[in-house]
Amino acid sequence: MKIPATIVTGFLGAGKTSLIRHLLANVRGRPLALIINEFGDIGADREIIKGCGIAECDETDVIELANGCICCTVADDFLPAMRQILAREPKPDHIIIETSGLALPKPLVKAFAWPAVRNAVTVDGVVVLADAAAVLAGRFAHDPAALADQRAADPSLDHDSPLEELFEEQLLCGDLVVLNKQDQVGAGDRPAIEALVRPYLRPGVGLLWAEGGKIDPVVALGLGIGAEDDLESRPSHHDDGQDHDHDEFDSFVLQVPSIADPALIETRLKVAIARFDILRVKGFLAVDGRPLRHVVQAVGQRLERYYDRPWRPDEARQGGLVVIGQRGTAGGLDRASIARMVLDGLPA
Numbered sequence: 001m002k003i004p005a006t007i008v009t010g011f012l013g014a015g016k017t018s019l020i021r022h023l024l025a026n027v028r029g030r031p032l033a034l035i036i037n038e039f040g041d042i043g044a045d046r047e048i049i050k051g052c053g054i055a056e057c058d059e060t061d062v063i064e065l066a067n068g069c070i071c072c073t074v075a076d077d078f079l080p081a082m083r084q085i086l087a088r089e090p091k092p093d094h095i096i097i098e099t100s101g102l103a104l105p106k107p108l109v110k111a112f113a114w115p116a117v118r119n120a121v122t123v124d125g126v127v128v129l130a131d132a133a134a135v136l137a138g139r140f141a142h143d144p145a146a147l148a149d150q151r152a153a154d155p156s157l158d159h160d161s162p163l164e165e166l167f168e169e170q171l172l173c174g175d176l177v178v179l180n181k182q183d184q185v186g187a188g189d190r191p192a193i194e195a196l197v198r199p200y201l202r203p204g205v206g207l208l209w210a211e212g213g214k215i216d217p218v219v220a221l222g223l224g225i226g227a228e229d230d231l232e233s234r235p236s237h238h239d240d241g242q243d244h245d246h247d248e249f250d251s252f253v254l255q256v257p258s259i260a261d262p263a264l265i266e267t268r269l270k271v272a273i274a275r276f277d278i279l280r281v282k283g284f285l286a287v288d289g290r291p292l293r294h295v296v297q298a299v300g301q302r303l304e305r306y307y308d309r310p311w312r313p314d315e316a317r318q319g320g321l322v323v324i325g326q327r328g329t330a331g332g333l334d335r336a337s338i339a340r341m342v343l344d345g346l347p348a
């Protein structure tokens with residue numbers, strides 16, 4: 001089983017540390033590893049995370065990369081940190097990587113294709129935070145002067161494009177975009193803020209509102225989604241429509257009979273994700289004639305597939321995908337149409 005890794009990015013002060021603290025406090029004891037890339041006041045984020053008094057945080061494996069911007073020092077810093085995490089036992093269930101506010105996520109995502117990382121870790125998703133009030137004001141960051149200082153202080157930064165471009169690049173890389181600090185904008189301003197951000201999102205990328213970075217860990221990390229520990233033990237005659245009790249989200253299990261072509265299911269899933277505002281899909285497929293179970297996990301349009309382990313003799317060779325979306329959105333989570341689209345390839 002590959003370890004999923006989530007990249008959390010967004011400008012200085014957008015709420016990355018707040019979001020990570022929230023996730024650590026709400027993953028119910030799952031072992032996580034955390035790579036934090038910050039510079040300037042060394043150790044601040046680590047202290048905030050370690051000092052929060054939440055039991056889970058003390059058990060979290062935190063590695064700090066303080067030598068400048070992670071996207072410029074990927075080979076020197078990120079790879080050794082990854083090796084360090086992968087060498088440890090027991091292995092974490094999930095790795096979270098917080099980039100500095102100035103990082104471009106793309107070089108980091110590319111580093112996951114390096115052989116040393118590729119075989120053990122998979123990019124689960126890139127979560128981009130934006131400061132909603134700053135976006136509305138056309139500033140992107142709460143404190144643009146601090147951002148400029150941070151930039152000037154890092155000699156390794158070779159991306160001196162305007163901040164707007166950096167912001168756009170972060171959004172373009174996102175699989176899930178969080179408009180944070182919703183308490184600082186009026187409800188009436190939300191459509192205007194979404195309109196400013198949406199042109200930079202790829203189709204099918206989820207847009208969530210949050211305060212204090214509080215988004216559901218099931219959506220952000222896929223942890224506790226039930227796919228790892230629950231889905232495989234579900235009897236094959238299990239009904240569709242198992243609700244999770246997450247207020248803002250709707251979810252169901254799509255049972256998938258053994259299939260011939262997982263690439264075809266991937267294509268159909270991507271269409272369904274864009275069409276129905278699905279935020280996350282996670283589960284397993286049984287592929288005709290293959291002894292190994294096929295893992296699928298998607299955040300927005302980022303979809304990862306790989307074979308993980310042989311089906312056990314006592315397991316039904318039956319695929320199942322947990323599908324999660326937001327309640328009350330235009331596309332909604334129309335179970336019958338999603339099932340038709342994914343299983344039969346029919347237009348919704």
Ligand SMILES: Nc1nc2c(ncn2[C@@H]2O[C@H](COP(=O)(O)OP(=O)(O)OP(=O)(O)O)[C@@H](O)[C@H]2O)c(=O)[nH]1
Pocket residue numbers: 010011012013014015016017018019038045100101180181182183184210211212213
């Ligand atoms: N009003 C308000 N403040 C928030 C919210 N989320 C975070 N903050 C505050 O914004 C500041 C920055 O939040 P962080 O979580 O440290 O942001 P960050 O993106 O990790 O910042 P850097 O690590 O400096 O890049 C902190 O003072 C937070 O308490 C929110 O939803 N509303």
